[in-house]
Amino acid sequence: MNKTVTVREYAQLTIGATPSESLDVAHVTASAFDHLCKLNASFKKSGAALLQLDGRQSLKLDNYVGVIQTPCGTTLEILPKTTDEADGAPASRALLQKMIQAALKLKTRIVGKAALDLFDAPISEWVMGQFLEALEHLIKCGLRFEYQRIEEEQPYLRGQLNTLAQLRQPPSRRHHFQIRHDVYLPDRPENRLLKTALLKVCAATRLPSHWLLAHELRSRLSEIPQSDQTEHDFRQWRNDRLMAQYRDIKPWCEIILSQQMPLALSGDWQGLSMLFPMEKLFEKYVEALLPTQLASDAQLLPQRSSKFLCLHKSRDLFQLKPDLMVKHPAGYIGLLDAKWKRLDSNNIDKNYGLSQSDFYQMFAYGTRYLESKGELVLIYPMTSRFKEPLSPFIFSDLLKLHVLPFDLDKQKLIGIETTQLPRR
Template sequence: MPAPIVVREYARLTTAPLARNTLDEAHISASAFDWLCELAGRFRSNGASLLQVDGRRWLKLDHYVGVLETPCGQVIEILPKHCEEQDCVPAARALLQRMIAAALELPTRNAEQASLALYDAPLAEWVMQQFLLALDHLLKRGLRFDYQRVEEEQRFLRGQLDVVRQMRQPPGRAHLLHLRHDIYTPDRAENRLLKAALDVVCKHTQDSGNWRLAHELAGLLHSLPASRDIAQDFRAWQNNRLLAHYQPLRPWCELILYRHMPLAVAGGYRGISLLFPMSTLFERYAEQRLRAALPAGARLDRQVTSQYLCTHAGSNFFQLRPDLLLQQGSQRWVLDAKWKLLDASRRSSNYELSQSDFYQLYAYGQKYLQGSGHMALLYPAWGRFNAAKPIAPFQFDARLTLHVLPLALDDPQAGLAVLAQLMQAGAGQTAAAPAAAMC
């Protein structure tokens, strides 16, 4: 089996010989190249861009991160590009794991966070490890059983006799009784999905610890039937208090069984392939950090849809959907999260900000803030853009201000600094700052 390839966003893959693989360039086999081209075509047909073909021997990845496994066995791990150092694989992998946990709204535990730093493995193995640990914890608490009605023929009486069917019994089968009775069984939708996900892990894990734990747990679930309809079983998954201890398992099952946010590889071949749009991950990560820092009485809404850009013939046109809307009392703030590395020293190139993003925020400000207030664009903090190297606020006019703020990726309290700055500006208490740039 080929050695796993580790690259990051926007890396280039080639069939040409390279002196060595780096995070930005790597060599892949011709069969993996052809499969990725085919996969990119399926993504384009669904309106997404996975990669760009650069000549006949080069591919350039897009903004998706995660892990891909080709039919020839080549594993390609794609990490976030959040710094320029070439030796940042452990930090990038840990960041991606935190963002996935935030995006799936997974519960965090101190013990698990400690183990993250020690478990230096590709993303797919980490996903499988988290599922196995959660499943092991659930089995120690016990599976949830339920009563199921069974209708069968037996030679002895058990439960309730079906009198109508028994009266229609032909003479040659009069010795058999039509019965109805209930059995107490673990055969329910939630358990069938756990069994299905565990079967996938047993088949694909390459880590010795994961393999051992997976097969131990498989022995405990061997009597469960396989899921006959995964989509239907997910719809039947119950969320009542009797199944509260099942809730941490559902996100992992959705990841492994290709039923959640990651873009699964379509078609006949299904390896462990999980792809996440990095912009969505950062948006959910920013939301989690801000929500954790909300003061009393404040409210944070995601993807609000109450305003439109204009009306035409009595109908609303072009819905406006900011990433986040923060409210406290009568005050409002509009926030958008963008996954892009800004350079606070490059004022001549507009700090690499996008003009279309400013147009978008201006429209949000007019409709959601009635043209008066404060908004923010959140970008990841890194060496060239952080709290020590800020960008001054931008004034659309005397009443509407846009702040471009860094969000620390390794600080659990990062949302607190962002909220403090916005609320201070909204209250008119902003400290003296450099002259604002006029848009």
């Protein structure tokens, strides 16, 4: 039986009895539990962790958000955790939609806060709905075709005679013609990828409206084969002027086929699962929205990787990669890192929840990139316990670190005026 379980990051999932279920504690079937454990084993091979086992009947999720579909029919939706309250799934789902849209620079036809709040299906259904609407619009505008060379044998002459092949014909078949000609077909990499993503949506969607639209579009793409090599076809995807109408749908296709930020979940089960590393999603969210507060002539550069921590036997070791760098023609250079972690500005005894390793990391950035002179910024999500910037942290007379909150709803950095960042 199909079942949807909605939880938040770091939620506890158990196959045992639970007194009451919430976004932080939920019951799953034994088969879904086993599937999650197998996924975690595959994650560990790549150095990541999806969850932490807590005995044989319970597990605790890590900081991934998105959707996992299991072979038994369970859909596990994982939402971001921004508050301590154990409710608010619609608000968390709407926030995740906004973060995905802004971070991946996606265009969406769902507009307005009311439309987002009314959407109470798992986030995967929202992604599939956006893909289907974009595909329907593309088909109405017209798919791109291309000429393909066909070489075949026919009892009539068409196109160009393949002279060499014709001369090799045995006498008994000289009444047949070896010909080559061009046929105008929709079989091209972009269309094959769209067909592959559509088939995945047809098999995964559970909303009746999505199911009907997906199968209608499937019949209209019946002559297009699906892609056997998705990575190769994505590399062949053209972005020139003639393919401008395909630009809006490409990101949605990449998400469904796990070519963008969502992690590809390998295995025999081919359900539509997409997981976003929350740390990376928050970083991209900040990167996409921060330029609206910076001066128009300031540059916001994504992850730099030109400096190393040390030199050993003429070899650079331990590459340093700050999330963001701000440069201004006047000579200002600032380094920023975004961290998905909830701080408590009242808990000074525990250093507000700040990590010592993060400070070591920022100090290394300042030393190597800024030569110990300049400004560093750590950005954390704004919560009810962290609404204002913390007092600056002084490394030296010339190097200081700011810790600022980022308002996820208003989509802006709080306290930017306390720094020297060039702003509007």
